[in-house]
Amino acid sequence: MTTSTTDSSTPAPGAAASTDERIAVVNPATGLQIGSAPVFDAAAVAELAARGRAAQPGWEAMGFDGRALVLRRMQQWMSDHADELLEILQAETGRVFEDSVLELAYPLTALGHWARNAEKYLRPQKAAASSPFVLSRRLRSYYRPYGLVGIIAPWNFPITIGFGDSIPALAAGNAVILKPSEITPLSIEVIRRGLEECGMPEGVFQIATGAGATGAAVVDVVDMVMFTGSTATGRKVGAQAAQRLIPASLELGGKDPMIVLADANLERAANLAVFGATVNSGQVCLSTERFYVEEAVYDEFVSRVVAKVSALRQGVPVAPGSVDVGAIITADQLEVIDAQVRDAVAKGARVLVGGQPVRGVTGRFYEPTVLVDVDHTMACMTDETFGPLLPIMKVADADEAVRLANDTRYGLAATIVTRDRARGAELAGRIDAGTVSVNDMLTHCFALGLPMGGVKTSGIGTRHGAAGIRKFCATKAVLVAPSFPNADIHFYPANEKVSPLLLAAVTGLYGTASRVARATPRALATARRLRRELGR
Structure with a gap:
């Protein structure tokens, strides 16, 4: 290059x-x-x-x-x-x-x-x-x-x-x-x-x-x-x-969660997590920025993620396939990422991989970082990161995971990983986000037939679809009426015989049985005709 x-x-x-x-x-x-x-x-x-x-x-x-x-x-x-x-x-x-x-x-x-x-x-x-x-x-x-x-x-x-x-x-x-x-x-x-x-x-x-x-x-x-x-x-x-x-x-903005259930394919879940958090160095609106893992599989999931993140290659992309994670585009963003890591550590989180800017280089890089012992008092779990951080939190069950996933001012995207696709779809319906993926992430970008947008402070309006x-x-709404008859029933001048029929016809169309019973036979006939024409 x-x-x-x-x-x-x-x-x-x-x-x-x-x-x-x-x-x-x-x-x-x-x-x-x-x-x-x-x-x-x-x-x-x-x-x-x-x-x-x-x-x-x-x-x-x-x-x-x-x-x-x-x-x-x-x-x-x-x-x-x-x-x-x-x-x-x-x-x-x-x-x-x-x-x-x-x-x-x-x-x-x-x-x-x-x-x-x-x-x-x-x-x-x-x-x-x-x-x-x-x-x-x-x-x-x-x-x-x-x-x-x-x-x-x-x-x-x-x-x-x-x-x-x-x-x-x-x-x-x-x-x-x-x-x-x-x-x-x-x-x-x-x-x-x-x-x-x-x-x-x-x-x-x-x-x-x-x-x-x-x-x-x-x-x-x-x-x-x-x-x-x-x-x-x-x-x-x-x-x-x-x-x-x-x-x-x-x-x-977004603060997209991933929920990993106990029945998940953990190898796929770990690969989704690492890719979703580090693609484009985490600088993606649909990046996965916080992880909630059921207790039964928490340790194994963390172990797999740590191994995969430790193996990532980072540096100047001199050729295809030469590195996995590139630079942080702005100096301000580099500081945001580092500040979140320092805040988390100060509040009791542990860094298992990474945790600092890459030193001794002319470019801007931040090490892909895995954090554990995190909670919602920490900025890394509540504020948008836009960097290669993976803060992982243990949860008791899916209900707790959903509650924590929704505990945010953002609502852009979310991911649920489970072998039970029906359960995944049901949980997706409970997530406050504009787009939710089950066993996938980021591919919403290519589902151009589906709307893609956010709720809460993640935006107004959607991309894609109609x-x-x-x-x-x-x-623009256009109504075209026929040129005949010369006048409709409600046109002026008012007529003392026609006006009561107008009221009776309208109330006969929409009103109660007692009101209809008081209508004149002519008004009832008019109402029945209107019902047929309106398909009621």
Whole structure:
């Protein structure tokens, strides 16, 4: 893997030049600068918005088939340019080759999924008549793209999340301004180039690089915003969107539990635990960050996990298969991880493996760490970690495990490991989380037919499924009535003979038997006819 310095994320042709300031991009595994990106101020973002709004009607007019053709071309383009994308992804994230391959797998899947299903999810929906006042009317709801969508992406998965969230927005017919993290802004510029080479009109997909002020400027000019990141920042984005009365979809923090039952396949459980906690060095929103293990199998589970974590190789990913765990992307995150370990030890936890930053290297690494004798007084069990920690807690039974799993302000994802799939599904229903896996984890990302989102402070809105693309659209209800008769029964002027029939018919349709008995024969006949037409 090369780490040559490049100036990337330059403004697209015709875009604002932004400020003269540039962001240095550093490989967290080596400490070397690998490139830079411009800083877009509010004026530059406003210019991107104007270009996006000008380009969007033509993109929408291409229809689902025309947009799907571009997305399928991009699927092929990304496959053909995988080596280039992997090189820059590894350089700006410091992650291992295999984790970077998984990052490419998601958009390659998503491009095909939304190309196939966008029209199905967004076709007009029929509605049945639910009142006598809408009989003989044609009732339809329609989905129209908002127009200009803002995507604000985090640093841990610049393509999977940044571009991945853009795909359904684009498939629906929107233009997109993507604000990548200032930490990892380089790879998404390759994506922008690829989209234009695949036939996407200029201005439909644009990038605004910069820090928090740039993100705020994006929220100020778009019609809808999709944000992924911390709960604290998500609150600010949501508040800003609320001030503008624009919709916001927020995927925020998590503290995902794993419950290991006594009947579990312990080898699979241990492998799930180690992978789920250390993939991408634990910097995944769906990472497993706390473990509850039934007492009968606790010792054996811990023994297996310790052996597997001790065998992990960590370092600079110089070649495929060379290491298992890469770098910590930001210095602040490294401090968060270490602070949680120190807090746990101070409160009585024991470190069985790891427990400190890797010393004597230029990059940022934290040793994969197993903690035992943990409880919910410790930050490692209550606060989001985003690092390679495995705090393991012994529980008496499944009920205690579920209670502890739900003892959190977060609710993003969870895992249950058991040989009894029916029991696993039943326990999944009791977990307060947006996504729950039985004997699996992380693969929710690739189940694009299922909604994926959080509850509690883990967010608002979902990815995937019908809701995952409809959120990028405004819903329009259309009622079409026949042009005859000239007047309906409730039209003016009021009539002393007709008005009582109106009341009798309505109460006869919905009211009690005694009320119906007092209705006139004509009103009863009207009510019976209405019941038949409404299918009651």
